Amino acid sequence: MTQLSLFENPEVGTVIELFAGAGGLALGLEKAGLKATALVEIDRDAVATLRRNRPQWNVLHGDIRNISFAGMSAEVVTGGFPCQAFSYAGKSLGLEDTRGTLFYEFARCVAEVQPKMFLAENVRGLISHQKGETLQIILTVLESLGYQVQYRLLNAVNYDVPQKRERVIIVGTRPGMRFFYPQPSPKILTLRDALKDVPPSVGIKYSARKAAVLELVPPGGCWRDLPEDVQKSYMMKNYYLEGGKTGIARRISWDEPSLTLTTSPSQKQTERCHPEETRPFTVREYARIQTFPDEWELAGGVGSQYRQIGNAVPVNFAYHLGRAIGAALTANG
Numbered sequence: 001m002t003q004l005s006l007f008e009n010p011e012v013g014t015v016i017e018l019f020a021g022a023g024g025l026a027l028g029l030e031k032a033g034l035k036a037t038a039l040v041e042i043d044r045d046a047v048a049t050l051r052r053n054r055p056q057w058n059v060l061h062g063d064i065r066n067i068s069f070a071g072m073s074a075e076v077v078t079g080g081f082p083c084q085a086f087s088y089a090g091k092s093l094g095l096e097d098t099r100g101t102l103f104y105e106f107a108r109c110v111a112e113v114q115p116k117m118f119l120a121e122n123v124r125g126l127i128s129h130q131k132g133e134t135l136q137i138i139l140t141v142l143e144s145l146g147y148q149v150q151y152r153l154l155n156a157v158n159y160d161v162p163q164k165r166e167r168v169i170i171v172g173t174r175p176g177m178r179f180f181y182p183q184p185s186p187k188i189l190t191l192r193d194a195l196k197d198v199p200p201s202v203g204i205k206y207s208a209r210k211a212a213v214l215e216l217v218p219p220g221g222c223w224r225d226l227p228e229d230v231q232k233s234y235m236m237k238n239y240y241l242e243g244g245k246t247g248i249a250r251r252i253s254w255d256e257p258s259l260t261l262t263t264s265p266s267q268k269q270t271e272r273c274h275p276e277e278t279r280p281f282t283v284r285e286y287a288r289i290q291t292f293p294d295e296w297e298l299a300g301g302v303g304s305q306y307r308q309i310g311n312a313v314p315v316n317f318a319y320h321l322g323r324a325i326g327a328a329l330t331a332n333g
Contacts, residue, residue, distance in 0.1 A: 011035050012326035016072060016113060018064060018079030018106055022049045022298065022308035024290060025078060025121065026057070028318020033326050037074050040064050045300030046308050052297050064105045069112040075329055077113055080121040080313065081106045083129055086137045095141055103138060110172070111145050117177060117328060118142075119321065120170040121313055124153060127168060138170070147172035150179070158184035160316040162194040163258040163289050167313075169321065179328040182320040191275060192254040194288045202302050203282030206266055211278050213249055219275045220253035222246045238269075251275065258289050263310035264303070283309070291316040 012033040017026050020039035023046075030036065040060045041047050047061040060067060084101040095111060098104040110118050126135050135151070142149045149172045156165040159182065173179050206214060213234050216226055223231055226249065232239050234249060251273040252258050258281075262270045265280030274281060281289065283302065286309045288294075293315070298305040 013075040013116075013329045014073070015076045015078055016040075016069070016074040016109065016115070018077070018109060019081060019102070020050060020059070020079070021046050022292075022312050023053065023296070024292065024312030024315050025080070025318045026050075026054075027292070027296070028313065028315045028320075029078065029322040029325070031315075031319050032322025034076065034322050038072060040067060040079075043308075045298075045304040048299035049297070049308060052299055053295075064102070064109075069109045072113055074113055075116045076325055077106075077110050077115045077118040078120070079106055079109075083122055083126045083134065085130055086134055094144055098137065098141055103141075107141055107145065110142070110147075116332070117171065117173045117179065117325065118147070119172075119325065122168045122170070124166040124168060127153065135168075142170070142172050145172075146174070148175055148177070152181050154181065154317075156314045156317040157188060157257050159314075159320040160185050160187075160189060161257075161289075161291055161314040162189035162191055163261060163314065165260045165314065165317075167317075173328065177328060177332045180324060182324045185320075188257060190255050191252055191258055191289070194258075194291075195285055198282070198284050198288055199294055201282045201284035202305075203285075204266060204280055204302060204306075206271075206279060210266070210271070214251060214271065214273045215278045217249055217251040217273065219251055220256060221251055223249035245269070247271070249273075261286060261289055261310050263307040265306055286310070290314045 010033055014037045015029055015034045016037055017039045020026055020041040026036050026039055036057055038058045038060055039050060042063055047059055050057060050059045081102045086098060095107050106120060139149050151168055151170040153166055154169050156163055171179050213230060218225055223235055247259055248269045250271050252275055254275045259272060265272055272281060283305045286306060290309050290312055291314045298308055
């Protein structure tokens, strides 16, 4: 897999990042030439990860609701706020109508900083959340702040990430600026590309019952490849429901990208089993699949490390987004 260090670029802009997590987005943007002037994160372990790897970064540890952005400056504001419900009833769809949600804090930062552009990342489910009403309110509020706003559903697998991971990318630009989403890379990376010579690291194990089941699943297979009696025993009532559910009891093949990594590698009904060994991916393998460099050290216990990586924006995906941001800033002075 191509080393990210080959992609480093001269500085093209400054960024304030919200909900920074373990630094996947910030690291990719850094490699694209965007300098972080502040990163906001509430999780103690994620903050320790950021400070350990980038002691020069201005990491603000605390609840974003208690942080004022007045007086801060940056050309770009970024972040992945959680998807939360809003109500249309009796609303004028202004910024104050979203108060109490973490989206409000993202929009408040944009309003206070007045960057040239912003980028927000969210899960695919945002598109259908509340039958599309949540996304529409988000777009309306952001437009009310004086920005041209667009969104697109992108899959990280198309941007040098050996993982199928769809995310909604919302971009706002000041009137007159033009932003173009990055073009897909020509090659799809596989698990074989990702897991060459992975350094040893900690990892969790399956329960004896789950291991006995996954031992029967071939590479690239799932619960449907099990003997019928094992299928019924393992799936229970889900066996009789419609739908593929092909992420359950899933063993990834060397010659395919991983399915979307979750915050726990043995999470019920979203198994991501190693191609040859009957075990979850280790922490370092998880990080490789999310395209973190091997030298990126993670703070906290094993569960926290998996969670930090599983929640992160893949670094290579962030790099491609950063290149697109840099091109927009450069073209518009």
